Amino acid sequence: MSGGDADAVVxxxxxxxxxxxxxxxxxxxxxxxxxxxxxxxxxxRFVSAVALVGATVVDRVMAAALLREQxxxxxxxxxxxxAREWLRGLPDPQALEEAVx
Numbered sequence: 001m002s003g004g005d006a007d008a009v010v011x012x013x014x015x016x017x018x019x020x021x022x023x024x025x026x027x028x029x030x031x032x033x034x035x036x037x038x039x040x041x042x043x044x045r046f047v048s049a050v051a052l053v054g055a056t057v058v059d060r061v062m063a064a065a066l067l068r069e070q071x072x073x074x075x076x077x078x079x080x081x082x083a084r085e086w087l088r089g090l091p092d093p094q095a096l097e098e099a100v101x
Contacts, residue, residue: 003036010046021048021072023087027080028054028062042069048093049073051083 013024024047049072052063063076073090077083 001033001037003040006037006040010044013046021093023049025051025083028052028059031062049090051075051077051087053077053080053083
């Protein structure tokens with residue numbers, strides 16, 4: 001994933017959510033993350049929480065590299081259902097935004 005790819009991901013997520021922070025589930029499959037992409041994904045708050053799902057040791061290492069510096073709730077899972085359950089248990093992002101305002 002290049003820096004341009006990461007920029008496109010951020011723009012697509014913001015387009016789908018209308019700019020509101022929402023949780024995101026990502027399945028890690030054969031991802032090679034460039035330094036620019038990592039910087040973009042870590043330096044841009046575009047989700048309220050992120051659950052990464054992977055199945056291999058490499059997936060776990062990639063997740064650790066991405067999640068280490070996240071400001072939002074985050075987790076690594078080996079099951080999509082476990083990741084969804086965890087995301088459902090988090091506070092509603094819209095309620096959190098309204099409480100801050």
